[in-house]
Amino acid sequence: MSIAEIIDMPAAHAPLIPPRPPLAPDDLSSLGRLALIRRNAIATWGQRAYEDDVVPGRFFGRSSFILNTPDAIRHVLVENYENYTRTPAGIRVLRPILGEGLLLAEGRAWKNQRRTLAPAFAPRAIPLLVPHMLAATDDAITALREQCGQPVDLREAMQRLTLDIAGRTMFSFEIEKHGAALRGFVNDYGDRLAQPRLLDLILPMGWPSPSDLSRALFRRRWTRFMQKLIAERRAKGAVEGDGALHDLFGLMVAARDPETNEAFTDEQLGDQVSTMILAGHETTATALFWSLYLLALDPATQEKLAAEARRARASGSFDTARLTFTRAVLDETMRLYPPAFLIVRAAAGPDTLAGFHVASRDVVLISPWLLHRHEKLWDQPNAFRPSRFLPGAPPPDRFAYLPFGVGPRVCIGAQFALTEATLALAKLIAEFNVELIDRAPVVPVGVVTTQPDRSPRFRISRRDP
Structure with a gap:
């Protein structure tokens, strides 16, 4: 069967x-x-990776293990997580843009940061940020109305929307005036420096690779840019009063480690802001793009979501509790296109996984892309079926569905991202019918996140009132 027929x-x-x-x-x-890997990491796996519980291999002199069994994943990410750390190559690639923030911190530093940040991302804090999400989405809808009937790049539109939400929820101001610079940083890093090169993989951490020198130059420019955003937020707080600004920056400044009562230093704040803006903005934009792509390919599902969203709008309140089908579409989208497609860990000491001996420095790979499409874990694993996630359906194994990771290092912003994406998708589909102009297939590419290989053109039209 051809792609067009599918x-x-x-x-x-x-x-x-x-x-x-x-x-x-x-x-x-x-x-x-x-x-x-340098072209598309998702394309490096063969059929065995979608069928076997464990796929052992070798990679530049070290044993590697792809884990597709929930029990082994539980062991690595929960039961013995302190034995499995980020690989040197992963640290080289991510540290220049994320610094020593929560995503990369290890050991005691990570525990201190996690405790300190937890209140800012607790469920009770989310309602304070929802007005920022809704206002940014309404502004995006207003802009998109001007493009009805014309070819539109919804990937770029979702990047702009989530960047605006990131700016408003983090700093209480519209970040669009800095948007071109921010996107320039992200695109430049993704194009030149985010893919590991051979020397990144084989050199010890203390030995800089040629790419590390370029990353260090990037780091200096990126840090200055982050400090500029923070200074602008502090100036706004000095004028309007920090107590009047309900945003993540204010929550992070006020945060204290519950054991030591220490606050974040300015350098630590910069790294946390970088982590939250980049991790939240890019992954949510990607999830929204893939959701819109799938809905354009599946008009019946789009109409069902539109009916739910319009009922929520008619009630006078876009409440995530009313948007169960919208949330199911997002959950299924993140199953097929997990924002973080690969978790790589290096063993600090020996261990046993699913009957395999793991030596110190061996590499363990847990790929949500593979796990979410594994033939032993899912019925019709490659099919788009939001009904899997509707209330009443059998829930997936907690260690077979990992859009935000799992265990102590589960994404701290998961609830924030789900709220943002659910509200944005519902409001967009309540307003617009979305169809594809370009019918050529869009293929997922694994670089840092699960990106489309190109930006197809869509056509949007206003729904009847």
């Missing part, structure tokens, strides 16, 4: 099966794998 298949008769990259040979060499 795309045009009526959802009422058979579920949509969206395009995905071709499978790699199961016996791919380390150099062949590295070459593919």
